[in-house]
Amino acid sequence: MKKSAIRQPSPAWELLRRLLAIDGWSCQMSGSTALQAKKGKSAVLFKALGDTANRPPPSSAGVMIAPDENRLQHSLLPQNAGKLPGWLRLSTDELVQLAARRIPDRLPALGIDPLKIDTQTPHAHHQWLIDHFTVTVKSNLPVGRPAGNQFKLRFQTAHLRGITPGQFIMLQTRPGGPVLKSRPFTWNKAGRTLDLAPKAFLKRPFGIHRAFFPGFAPDFLRTLSLPSTLAAIIHPPQADEYDIFYKALDGGIGTHELRQLKPGDKIQALGPLGNPFDPASLRARGIEEIHLIGGGMGMAPLTFMAQHLRLHGFRIKAFVGLFNLAAIRLSDTDQWHNQTAASGHLFLDDLAAIGVKPEDLFVSEENKTRPPAGLPLHPKNFSAGFVTRQYERWVDAQHPASRRAQPPVMAFACGPIPMMRGVWQTCQARKIPLKVLMEKRMACGMGVCFSCVCRAKTAEGTERYSRVCLDGPIYDAQNLIW
């Protein structure tokens, strides 16, 4: 690349230029505060802080890189948030730190001296500490037509910034303190009878369905496409609102309390729990394409997974298995997040907004033969029957079993055990590494009580009980006993 392409080389621009060059992207200054990177049809705009005039063209989102932490913080001030939709913000210091951890072999190409990196100042997201905090309910709306027992709860908190896909939280299902403090047996208003209705004693575990980032359009990932080395070292922008998708179980005490929650209610939460999962680690294994196979509610945590994988620049194939599409019809346009081309279906619209293309999205419905019109997927990607079967057929067409070599793909499955077992059989026979998300009854969520065990294999191949909340919830399928 010609030096003259960059008119004002600053340390930040220089670092960025070198980073992009690794993937063969070329750079050009655009105006005095922005840098445009191009490769083929893709284009990404980088921008210095302090200038909002130069917005990126609507077809491409940008990555913001700040010359120093102070200026980065400035852009995160509440009064400045929301002014720069579609920008990921990164400081140069942060970029260097992340590069040192995730692509140490590339440091020379970036002109960074490994010895000069200050590893004494870890960024907050390096620490996966479990916090106990209060979240504010934003909405709690039924999902499905006719409205049944499924709900989407949106809450706001600043305490889950480090949460990664696969991790979960435990929610107190009522506002106010734990049962321990408010006496479990209370007099009713008339002051006469005892309220003996059961109350949830423990917190309940839930996976995150989707995160929302302040200042970002809900569907900013639809258009964003990042160079892969850069994608490997950035970390997601900091979310502050989250959705969980939950089912009120028959006779379920906690989930029935949960459905009573109203906007503005404050409930206690514990998290992030479970092993963190870093999508960037897959790059090191040469994986480029990820298959997500979700059975029913199991698609919820995989949607959050999809969001992270897209941020990291992976190609996603998502398989959504449902008994009935009507069960994920959103009942209220408010739930559509003003996403473009929304079809009014949970999961499908979420995945489309995350940037999963119509040709990459697959749906199977157990009791139907024809899809309703307007779904954000290719008509031939709809099938009647089980999602396990649809996935198997698709994999066979894409990666014929006759090809001996292991394809550079990886699969994630979440759903009922028989469904995950089916996916495992498919993957095992075709040498596709599979990770599954497990769910077990939990008491503590932190690994101290040994209640949430599943049967796993030890290194020696013998059987042991593994704590899902500590060793999981993401497991290599080959390490479990099916």
Place this chain on the structure above:
Amino acid sequence: MHNHSANPLAARLKHLTLNSPLLTASGTSGSCNEMGRMKNHRRILHALGAFVTKGVTLEPKRGNPEIRVMEIRTGLMNSIGLQNSGAAGFLQKELPQLESCRLPILVNISASTIGEFGKLAAYLRDNDREELIAGLEINVSCPNLHAGGMAFGVDPRLVERVVKTVRRHSRKDWIVITKLSPNVTDITLPARAAIEGGTDVLSMINTVRGMAVNIETRKPFLGNVVGGLSGPAIKPVGVLMVYQCFTKIPECRSLRVPIIGIGGIACWQDALEYILAGATATGIGTAWFVNPNVFIEVRDGLEKYLSRHRTTLAKLVGKACDC
């Protein structure tokens, strides 16, 4: 400010002086540094006086099949089945991690025969090279292989023999605690037997036996059928047992054999009830699953109560037994 020697919360268990009367209840805080992943970790450690580990057995134990926990309105039923990585695994992998908590470490031990109790104590004594362990807590609620799985704790003669054996194989400077089972008619019988056997401290109570039925499957709810009940539901049972031992056993009353009160403590008022009924220190288990700040809040609450009443915790031990 109080100076160190006048810490109003100090609790003496034999030669061990604890900075706080709060202990973890065995099996509810792990056995290595799982707690270290909590953001409020430092503050929790500051609130604690000692760390009691999860039950350790001589050989690794797989534990019971699913389902292992079940919540009730005011507590928890569990049948974990003492899953642990055995004494060797504990010493190698878990104990070194615990050292960073800088608290006296008390190892909760279980076995299925008296001989095994002895071997386990001797193994820990001989292999704890860096002398990280401050004492043992004998879990006599575990099933006795030779009595068809009935707990040692229900037979005072067996309790005495278990304690004697463990005492004989323990390091001289260890304190030996006997943790009593509440599933008996008269708690003072196993308590006296443990004292006879040479225990330094008594702790009570372990979980209360119970069962739940799943009305949908029409089968027992827990994989192991029988579960141990813990949490606020059992507090009155524990308080009474502490009270009975304190009032009826001279060694307890004279504090020669101090009592650790455990069972259902969820707030500082609960802990204080135990102290007033005769406990020198208290253990908290289940409540911390529900409220991760419970140790911190109980310590703060006790501190405020003591300063409001211008007294120390030691002076309140057994006050409810004066009449």
